[in-house]
Amino acid sequence: MNKNEKRTKNSYLFVNKTDSCLLGINIRNPIINVKHQELNRTGENLYESVCPVCKAGILLIKQNRSSLRFSRHDSCILCGQRVYYTDLEYLEEPSEEKYPHN
């Protein structure tokens, strides 16, 4: 097993010299529709996805703390590409844990 094949979460959080040239380059691009379910994750965390455009930045899905609904709009923290999630319903399905019966 090759250790180098597994990118760690931290490798996305720190912009290295190669990635810094990507900073903000797609910020003026039109918003693209993406399916959250089809994005690659940075790790086990469902809420951190690899940017499908620059493949180096992260999309950090935002959740409203009171309504628990996720924001459809997101943007890459590196290249600035804006995305619109078309399939977030699957994250918002009520579960027994979130809404316990009394």
Ligand SMILES: [Zn+2]
């Ligand atoms: Zn990006």
